[in-house]
Amino acid sequence: MTFFIKPWQGLQNYVKSDLLPFLADLRLAISLFLLIALFSISGTVLEQGEPLSFYQENYPESPALFGFLTWKVIWLLGLNEVYRTGWFLGLLILFGTSLTACTFTRQLPALKAARSWTFYDRPRQFQKLAFSAELQGIDLTTVQQHLSSHGFKLFNQDNSLYGRKGLAGRIGPIVVHGSMLIILAGSIVGSLVGFKAQEMVPDGSTFQIHNIIDAGPWAKTDTDTIQKDWAVHVNRFWIDYSPTGRIDQFYSDLSIINDQGDELARKTIHVNEPLRYGGLTFYQADWSISEIRLRLNNSPIFQIPMASLSQQLGAQLWGTWVPIKPDMSDGISLITKDLQGTLMIYGSDGLPLGTTRVGMATAINDSLTLNILDLVGSTGLQIKSDPGIPLVYLGFGLLMLGVIMSYVSHSQVWVLAAGDRLYFGGRTNRAQVSFERELLAVLADLQAQPQPDASLSPETPSPETPSPETPAVSALDPSSK
Template sequence: MSLKPPLETESSPETLLSTPTETDGKPSLLVSGRRAWMRLLRSIADLRLAIALLLAIALFSVSGTLIEQGQAIAYYQQNYPENPALFGFLSWKVLLFLGLDRVYSTWWFLSLLVLFGSSLTACTFTRQLPTLKAARRWQFFKRPGNFEKLALSAELPAGTTDAIADLLQSRSYKVFRAGDTLYARKGIAGRIGPIVVHASMLLVLAGAIWGTLTGFTSQEMIPSGNRFQIHNITSAGPWAQSPMPLDWSLRVNRFWIDYAPDGSIDQFYSDLSVLDGEGNERDRQTIHVNQPLRASGVTFYQTNWGVAGVKVRINNSPQFRLPAAQLDTGGNGRMWGTWVPIKPDMSAGVSLLTRDLQGTLMAYDSAGNLAGAVRTGSSIHLDGVTLFVDELIGSTGLQIKSDPGIPIVYAGFGFLMLGVMMSYVSHSQVWALQSGDRLFVGGKTNRAQLTFERELLGILERLTEQKL
């Protein structure tokens, strides 16, 4: 059953906002400016504009998910060539020109967020707040004819407003009385819910914008055992602070990989220590994929790995460490190699190649011929020397991010869930008028119509029973 609106004594929010004040029969300059301002607010608060902005934000967010963000120009040149261009037009030049390689920090995406936030704010002040203000006011029906405006009303041959007030209060209604008239309401939280939803969305937008303007992202490849500070910044907002204060740093104590029985990577780990300016350990944590380290507002994610080097000995020489470099395999997997000098004047040497950190390396003599495989902790004889391979040294790939807007975004999502739950609360209103020996009762609600009807019918039955 749909409800008809009751007889209203207040003006609607739109009327309250648009009624001009005239002086000498002509609108004053102030009133004209107020009219223009109200028209602008109503235009910004238009639901169609808000939906269009929301769809645009969603569309560009999807593009930022599908197109890899923050990569080097060479990456886009390789994956988005001009001939043939993706979809016939999307080449690397178009992609970079439009800023699709950094969607979330472009001026036009931030402008969409600001405009959408402005639309939400305008809607809150022009519609939601006036609606809440009108809902908090109470009015009394002083004539029996007023109840004809309600879709749900009844006329009882006996009863008093005192009796119905007690029944309504027992059902959590807030009751207002004036003589023989009564007004009761409950569920005002249902009117506050949409305002909380709007405020929470504004918090989410503010957090996203603040994070973009003040955050940064870095990529670091750190060999096991090394101490480091952040230097390789890939992207940063215009207001980003110093990425890593000089009074602390990180050390990679150890990096290792767990392999599955078939030789594939199961998981890779980094044992990290947070050090103060004097090198003392403040915190220590082992991270892996989806388990980052957070320190002083900076988050360290495990994202990549590599082979940093190898520790070897030749005959009876002391142990020395050689760096390893990643080789170009033409797309046939990853491989690292190093060159080991076997003469003091470095006029000759052998090569070691490996594909992973499982401990097996391929050894090639000075002529480039395969001499055999050698595992860490063992040796191989080639070119008249004995080469001992003591250890493979891994390097951890860390993605380092600072996003000061995250707490604001999380707070916004928390309030959003609260506002959605509040919005499901029914705002119910009941009026009563005692006229002679007749009691007129009526009510309305904005949702859960059937539940409200049962509740009001139950109240009327109790009133009838009390008089029998």
């Protein structure tokens, strides 16, 4: 039995004397925080979740960016998905452990000490305080009344008095530590079970999420799990343009519908104004032109897809080819740069034939008239699932509250009545000057108390000798001036 007890006691001693002091060390916490901040910045600067070919093309070995940053370094260290790497999650866990150790070994004991009260029973104890004074002719009850009016919570014991206020200032650091732990927990949850998807959906279409581009190792990304019995319908997509022709804002009117087609929710989204439903957030992220609707002479309406030409021409353009002969041996090309309705027409020889607009009939040749009916846009949606976001929001809310609480000064005062003298002193953990001014105001109020008529005294004291009935400050610590 002793064989098992001694190793266990040795482990306990190691945890208490070595491990906990190491984890609670402020220098360790600051170092971990700076490392987390540094790698978080790298995750913002470096593109995340791209394929290997992307990094090989943009971060070649020669010349290496900054002399060392190549695709091999990025891929080896996992900087392509830094927030999900084991070492980054390990840093978060270690930082959280350090905060927890500091909370239990320092902050909670400090709060426990602040909540308890101690009484001074010897005058020399007041000499150690930042502010102290020696009074005459004032009783303990009068002091108690004045301190109570200044918000101090008071405790009595015989001829001693202890008061405190601002206990929230001691609770604040604990709230800050707890809020940071909640934020870390939310970040870890989001990185493990969250996912990101992108969908390009034509105006008027209904879709469910299929194009998952990034997901945590524990994320459930099958459609039946994500959306179950509902889908998203794009009621309308449109773009507002400025007078100069630049894009001002683009919008998507989205409806959440069930299997029977009933509308469960609806919202018009735009940049920085997403739709949230079923634990998913739908952001307006991009747009495109999906197809064109046109008629040749009196033909039926043709609905022809349009393709992006950005890679070929180096600009944001969309184009399509329209046959103008039944055997498709000849045709024209239509190219546009936006949804404002202007299109450029090119012949089969590549020469421009002019321009046209939506709703306008244009003669291509003597026997053919082109009538553009509509340009159909596609909304680019980014869909995110991050179950850790509520925890992160809660953590940041508590963090702001804890920071505000931490600015509250925790002030303490002691009073001791010894014979005809009364010893008065106090200390605070911050705002020392304001605290001393407050105590000086208390002393001034005490001195302003009405005194007995001197003529009733059997013996009139000399001016150099203060009367026991007359309050006076006989000693004031220089630091309080």
